[in-house]
Amino acid sequence: MKKIAFIGAGSMAEAIIAGVVKNEVVPADAIYVTNHSNEERLTRLHKQYGVTPFREMTDIQDVDVIIFATKPNQITDVLPQYAALPNAVIVSVLAGTPISTFETIFPNQAVARVMPNTSATIGESASGIAWNTKVTDEAKRWVTSLVEAIGIVQEVEEEQLHTVTGLSGSGPAYVYFFVEALEAAAIREGLDQTTARKLAVQTIKGAALMLDETREEPATLRERVTSPNGTTAAGLEALREHQFEQTIHACVRAAKQRSIELGKA
Numbered sequence: 001m002k003k004i005a006f007i008g009a010g011s012m013a014e015a016i017i018a019g020v021v022k023n024e025v026v027p028a029d030a031i032y033v034t035n036h037s038n039e040e041r042l043t044r045l046h047k048q049y050g051v052t053p054f055r056e057m058t059d060i061q062d063v064d065v066i067i068f069a070t071k072p073n074q075i076t077d078v079l080p081q082y083a084a085l086p087n088a089v090i091v092s093v094l095a096g097t098p099i100s101t102f103e104t105i106f107p108n109q110a111v112a113r114v115m116p117n118t119s120a121t122i123g124e125s126a127s128g129i130a131w132n133t134k135v136t137d138e139a140k141r142w143v144t145s146l147v148e149a150i151g152i153v154q155e156v157e158e159e160q161l162h163t164v165t166g167l168s169g170s171g172p173a174y175v176y177f178f179v180e181a182l183e184a185a186a187i188r189e190g191l192d193q194t195t196a197r198k199l200a201v202q203t204i205k206g207a208a209l210m211l212d213e214t215r216e217e218p219a220t221l222r223e224r225v226t227s228p229n230g231t232t233a234a235g236l237e238a239l240r241e242h243q244f245e246q247t248i249h250a251c252v253r254a255a256k257q258r259s260i261e262l263g264k265a
């Protein structure tokens, strides 16, 4: 049985905990969680998921995996406290922060750098993963199965994780923003909020499932919606006029650049 310790108990840690507990990857009480000071939050996580809050290093001496989930700018203060756990596999979900940051404290240990997203909460994360050279095949299999418990995982070169962050790490927020915009537009054009929300959410869900289940090209599916001289053509034309593709590129590029900056900070 594996024992996991989460260092950091914020949104991302909770999303992973929810996915791991739901999928019974390890028993909930084998998941140890700590944070900086928010006791109330640890108590809530314990009540909601059955995980074990901890404050003392002695509680996690025999831990198999340590998942670091603090903010990137908190990690240099946090890492030295965990140097005395030489057998644990290190997993980081920190945006931007390179594997080498962890290797300065854990020079001989396996390190996996993962970029998940908050859809982990329902087992639907799209995660990227990169490894250091110390990861054994067995550790790779186990960490991969852990990350697969929260969704799909794609192995990439470490440098590519910045782009993965700009695409899928931050991606759920873009989709929520898109829904907010669709909803606001539909209300301005005459629908009530409940109706607008219901139709917008199902439209996103249906389109995502169509892409996933039919495996057809997005352009093919788009063309099938677009009758010549019809309503969709008019809508898409307005998007093009307003630089839709350039806007999305600027969005992904800005998030990628921020990831690179966070890694250098």
Ligand SMILES: NC(=O)C1=CN([C@@H]2O[C@H](COP(=O)(O)OP(=O)(O)OC[C@H]3O[C@@H](n4cnc5c(N)ncnc54)[C@H](OP(=O)(O)O)[C@@H]3O)[C@@H](O)[C@H]2O)C=CC1
Residues within 6 Å of the ligand: 007, 008, 009, 010, 011, 012, 013, 034, 035, 036, 037, 038, 039, 041, 069, 070, 071, 072, 074, 077, 078, 093, 094, 095, 096, 115, 116, 117, 118, 169, 170
């Ligand atoms: N949110 C997201 O969608 C995603 C986030 N990430 C990455 O996940 C990481 C966490 O993000 P997120 O969950 O949103 O951030 P939060 O601010 O929600 O969580 C940060 C956590 O770190 C804890 N913490 C701070 N200092 C320490 C310390 N010294 N020792 C132990 N714990 C500490 C905080 O504790 P306290 O509350 O007590 O201060 C808090 O629980 C980031 O690095 C981010 O880049 C990656 C992918 C997606």
Ligand SMILES: O=C(O)[C@@H]1CCC=N1
Residues within 6 Å of the ligand: 095, 165, 169, 170
């Ligand atoms: O906004 C952030 O920095 C984090 C990383 C990816 C998603 N949220």
